[in-house]
Amino acid sequence: MRRFDQQLEDLQTRLLEMGGRVEAALHNSVGALADRDEARARAVLAGEPSIDAMEIEIDDFAVRLMALHQPMARDMRLLAATIKINNDLERMGDLAAHIAERALSLMQEPPLPVSDILRLAQLAEAMVHDSLDALKSQDAGLAQRVLESDDEVDQLRDWLYRRLILWMQSDGPAVPSAMHQLFVIRHLERIADHATNIGEDVLFYLRGVDVRHHAALAG
């Protein structure tokens, strides 16, 4: 068997690979929505099972390392953070697939403007990217900035919801498209929430302080 610290490194590599796949799925689902690109949406859906399989593999690997090595303090926090981040990534993969499904449904309906949803998607994508970057480079400052970005997402989401309600009230035939868009907005918001969770887990790992549920942050 390889040395424990080498195994820990292998585990991190797999987790970052999973992160890369989830980022690609998100990017493609949003691209499919913007360009009404059916093939691209279907490719996201086709890729979901491999993300699910990877989650189970990483989970098993992390639990096995915990059980076999009884790691102390920092290493134990890394394993605990890995299990949580892995779970957040798998859920993001699901949400990217949900966006791809909505993109397919939207292709059946008359187009509604999408540019402001794309702005929300860019914010969410940047948060996902930064949270993984913070993990990779062990950068607490960057993890902290991910947590702070979540407010901007919430503001844009509220504005988008209000506009959708106006569209639905003034234009009955637009209701199905608006409803699909509403779910896309919700999925993007939840992706941003999962990126926030990853930022919190990175801070927990680096500082040993639990910042879940927005407890006060040590500076």
Place this chain on the structure above:
Amino acid sequence: MRRFDQQLEDLQTRLLEMGGRVEAALHNSVGALADRDEARARAVLAGEPSIDAMEIEIDDFAVRLMALHQPMARDMRLLAATIKINNDLERMGDLAAHIAERALSLMQEPPLPVSDILRLAQLAEAMVHDSLDALKSQDAGLAQRVLESDDEVDQLRDWLYRRLILWMQSDGPAVPSAMHQLFVIRHLERIADHATNIGEDVLFYLRGVDVRHHAALAG
């Protein structure tokens, strides 16, 4: 320090207590929605931080037991299942709070019929109850039935969505209420999904077989 098997039992007791609180939060959020009962909705929101705190406590307890005792096979599966179930319960608590928020928003709008949403809520509540019961009584058959109930939830949800679209298309002023209801339906659906996760985790613990992502179930 108490014996390991006693500590495992204490952990299970805490997890089932958490389950009871989440069940109550769900029941009260749905009751607040049905009866337009502001005080009851606010009580759900006030109770959320204590559910969040309990999640962190149970999580720490389980990880500590893993690290200290290096349990084998069945005990290790119980601890891994506990961590996952704990996380699902915390998310259900969040979703119950979201329902309570929507109940408050709906009180500001003209009433829409709710009886079919209450039917969906009953299905979701029964799944939550049965999943916790399966955990408590180590009943694989009951856990299996929770997994099977999820289809009924999905069918009712689709029917509710179609009806909401018709309401929004024919009655502009009803759009804000319909949108709040749409989110309630979504939250209930996700609560049912988390109950399904708990059912899967109970099966994993009892049988040592991973049934996540709807892999084939051994009979």
